[in-house]
Amino acid sequence: MQVLKFGGTSVASAENIRKSIAIAAAAKQGPVIMVVSALGGTTDALIGIGRAAATADGAYRETLNQLEERHLGVAQELSADGQGPESALVRAQFEELRQLCNGIFALGELSTRTLDKLMSYGELLSSRLVASVAAAQGLDAVWADARQLIRTNSRFGMAEVDMAVTERLVAGFNAQHPAAMWVVPGFIGADAQGVTTTLGRGGSDYTAALLAAALKAHVLEIWTDVSGMMTADPRLVRSARPIARISYQEAMELSHFGAKVLYPPTIQPVMRRGIPLWIKNTFAPADYGTLVEVEPPRTAAVVQGISSIGNLALLNLEGSGMVGVPGFSMRLFAALARERINVVLITQSSSEHSICVGVNEPDTTPAQVAVDQEFAVEIAAGRIEPLRPERGLAIVALVGENMKDHPGISGKLFGALGQNGINIRATAQGASEKNISTVIRAADVRKAVNVLHEAFFEATGKQVNLFLLGPGNVGSKLLEQLAQQQRHLLEKLGLQLRVVAIANSRHCLVNEAGLDLTTWPAELGEAPPLPLADFTQLIIDRNLRNSILVDVTADPAAAGCYAQLLEKSVAVVACNKVACSSDYASYARLKSLSKEFNASFLFETNVGAALPIIGTLNDLTRSGDVVRRMEAVLSGTLNFVFNHYDGTRPFAEVVRQAQIEGYTEPDPRLDLSGSDVARKILILAREAGQAMEMSDIQIEPFLPPACLAGDVAAFYSQMAAHEAHFRALYDAATAAGKRLKFVARYADGKATVGLQQVALGHDLYDLRGKDNVVLFYTDRYIAQPLVVKGAGAGAEVTASGVFADIIRAARL
The missing domain is CATH 3.40.50.720 (NAD(P)-binding Rossmann-like Domain)
Known part of the structure; x- marks a missing residue:
């Protein structure tokens, strides 16, 4: 015996219905049951029609007509000549629907009992269509009315199933049709008086599970529009992938926390009987899907999936009067239960000073009223605070059997979220260690799920x-x-x-x-x-x-x-x-x-283009070394200029060459005034631990003041006019056997920058081209400094330094 359930998208059109029937026919190696949902979107449409009719909104008639036209279109497409029995079947059902809706309109009331009756037509229509087409194709198909098979109580909207009676009714029908293909409407049942009930949204899965359990089927297949349960919601995570095999417990955790392909109560009947549940894709039947088993083969994966649910609110009950006093938790949950408010998550501090529960956001106000009333005496006495709701939240959960006794999972979870600025408002983990749940802002869900999927599932990058x-x-x-x-x-x-x-x-x-x-x-x-x-x-x-x-x-x-x-x-x-x-x-x-x-x-x-100057300095200080002195050439521009100026060409011409070749700042006056070098030595001093300001840096200018007045054009004009000044600087250094270098110095908490004559044998003497160099004198490098030297200017080099910083930031 096989039970196959087909969801709303699997029967949303004539083409999809044919695909679903073909899948069921191919599986028929023995008795087969097809459980079908309403055509996609039908149930929501019926609810809207009922509510409109109850509020005397005559627009329900047009919506009902549109829904009938849709079903008639499907029926006509399924019929060989467009005039088969399917169309008559649809018209008859919609005539009943009109009478029901007209009654709702006349009474101006939509009770839960009437709403169940109204919603049942979606599955009744789709299942009759499927049964009729299957029979026309020569299959031994029989329509089985779920209201005569699934016995429930009279809790309309989400009826509870009487398993003992249901199993007897199913066994009786099976005895009459032992080899037939049953086509059964999902979602609906009937109470002891034969009144139509529904099993809750997603109840077609539950119907299939009930039938599979009653008949001890060897497999239950859920056919939907995705290829199984996924490692994460594919609408949020593009790289989410199907989970091939999973345990019942893991599937229950994932379905509870938002895995939409499976309705949580579905698992209960088949899990009790140990019946495998296979989730398959109607539109890609060759895909393996997800097989849910009692004991799937063990894998190396620690986490099976990441799931999330939104529209959550946290309710915080706090107060020193709770500490050591028994009964507060019982009263809290009793107050919520009286209002039929479902608690999604629970956490309590070890100090017993607070209890935090998560509820669906629409339940926030009634929950707050109920709890404040329950604890009115304690609130008035100041022993506890009024309930504080926090809205706009969501739960993101890690699920996996192998998380048990596996250290580091929580740390990896919290670390990944923390590194991306995702604040955790609450967390909960059961003793089974199959689920770690975190409450975060709903606005952060997409980011959080992607971060965690990347951390736990993606080896690619x-x-x-x-x-x-x-x-x-x-x-x-x-x-x-x-x-x-x-x-x-x-x-x-x-x-x-x-x-x-x-x-x-x-x-x-x-x-x-x-x-x-x-x-x-x-x-x-x-x-x-x-x-x-x-x-x-x-x-x-x-x-x-x-x-x-x-x-x-x-x-x-x-x-x-x-x-x-x-x-x-x-x-x-x-x-x-x-x-x-x-x-x-x-x-x-x-x-x-x-x-x-x-x-x-x-x-x-900021200091030396791609040279690892700041990184080296940070390594020194982090390891406990103390920087006593720094001596550096930190301007690739000025080093280029003074390495190329020999009096044979005007100084202004050499500066312009440096600018053309991309070694200067956009405004070259920043380089030649010394202010750019002053910034660099200031940054190094700060990174060495000194609380210095720019005003603490002594700048010894070498440019005549007139060169810095006006705009860039005036700057070049004045440099040309003062060529004799620059030639004199060069000649004086040459006469002394020295070279000109613009040097930054830091020592004993003080810093200076200025043009210096550097003698042969000094570490700065042979500095060529646009190179920079820094000499670090520290407690460990006393007589012989630690030297960092290399190209310190140019777009290509600077870009590579930025690139390196990006890599460092990305890898943290």
């Missing part, structure tokens, strides 16, 4: 979402490098880097699925503008997992957005020096927020 500000010289080179390295990062590091947004001062290009890094320049030019504040809010509102802001600008306003993003656990990778060289309190706050919200704040390129 961690998805990282980048929001890029400033696609200029450095930004465009960075995007080129990202495009070139995407496959390598996925294969070697398990990172799936996606650029979700690119913005400049005029345009903002956004695609949550990831931008095409080969076509973005043209697309950005056509994109609309987006103010910086709105760009920041876009990052927060998209709420994507593993989000990183990449700031490749020099915009103070962009730096001003970092705190808001770090507070949302969005990592920040900054090429922009403004944030770390502004007032110390702002810098310290960003560092603190990064630590508090577990969001990376990385800015290696």
Whole structure:
């Protein structure tokens, strides 16, 4: 004996009905039962018709006519000539429906008993159509009225089944039709008086399970529109995949927490009899689906699935008067039970100071009233607080038999959520360890489920979402490098880097699925503008997992957005020096927020492009070393200029060459004034532990004051006019056998920057091209410094430094 249940989508059209019948016929190696739902959407339509009729809304007639036309269309398509018995059957059923609806309209009332009668027509219609077509195809099909098979009590809307009577009725029908294909309407039954009842939404699965249990079927198959239970909701997680085999207990946990392919009570009758339950896809019958068993083969998977339910509220009962006093929990649950309010989740602190329960959000107000009334005396006396509901929540649960006695699962769960700024409002875990449930904001569900699916199921790669500000010289080179390295990062590091947004001062290009890094320049030019504040809010509102802001600008306003993003656990990778060289309190706050919200704040390129200067300094201080002195050339621009200026060409011409080759800031005066180097040594001093301000940095200028007056054009003009000054600086150094270097020094809490004559044998003497160098003198490196040296300027090099910071942030 096999029982096959077909859901609403499986019988939603004539084509789907034929597919379902073919599946049942192919399975008929012995007695077969087909349990069918109403045509997809029919039950909701019938409920709407009934409610409209009860409120004297005559529009119900038009909706009823539309529903009849839909069923007639299916019936006519199923008939060979369009005039078969199916059409007459549909018209007869709808005539009964009209009489019932007209009565509801006349009375202006829709009782639960009448609503059950009204809803039953969906399954009655679909099952009669299926039975008629199956018989016309020559199958030994018989329509079996579920109201004569499923005996229930009179609790309309969600009737309880009398299993003993139901089994006798099913056995009797089986004795009369031992070899036939039964076609049975799901969802409905009847009480002892023969009055139609329903088994609750999703009750067609339950009908199939009841029949399978009564007949001791060797398998129950649930045919739906997905290929089994999934590791997560595929509407939320694109990479969700079917679970091949699962235990009854795991399936119950997943179905309770929102796995929509299975109605939770379905499992009870078949589980009691040890009957396997197979979830299959009507539209991909070759797919294996999910087989639910008593003891499936053990697998290496610790977690079987991730599930979620929304529309949740938490009710917190708190008060010192609860501590050590028995009976509070009993009274709380009794008060909720009297209002027929289902408790979804329970947790209590070990101090007994509070009890927290989760309920469906629509039940929040009646629950609050009921509990406050129950504890009115204690509330008035101040022994407990009035109930505090918190709405807009959801549950995300990990489910798996193998989680039992497997350490680290909770830690991995909380760590993955915490790293993405998802706050856990409550958590619960049963002693069986099959389920770990967390309560979070409903707005975070998509992000949370994707984060957890990535952590527990995906070996292919961690998805990282980048929001890029400033696609200029450095930004465009960075995007080129990202495009070139995407496959390598996925294969070697398990990172799936996606650029979700690119913005400049005029345009903002956004695609949550990831931008095409080969076509973005043209697309950005056509994109609309987006103010910086709105760009920041876009990052927060998209709420994507593993989000990183990449700031490749020099915009103070962009730096001003970092705190808001770090507070949302969005990592920040900054090429922009403004944030770390502004007032110390702002810098310290960003560092603190990064630590508090577990969001990376990385800015290696603030000092030496791709050179690991800050990283090396951090390694020294984290390991307990103390930096006593630093000596550095931190401007690739100035090193390039003084390495190329020998008096044969004007100084202004060499500076212009540096700008053309991309070594300077957009405004070269920042480099040559020494202010950019001052920012860099300030950042290093702060990272070494000094609470310094920019005003503490002594800048020794080498430019005549006139060079810094006016605009960039005037700057070049004045440098040309003061060529004799620059030649004199060069000649003096050459005469002394030395070379000019613009040097930053830090020692004993003080810092200076300025042009120096460096003698032969000094570590800075042979510094060539655009190279930077830093000498760290520490408690461990006393006489011989730790040296970090290499290219310190250029768009390509700087972009690679930003790229490296992105990788660091992504891998944390």
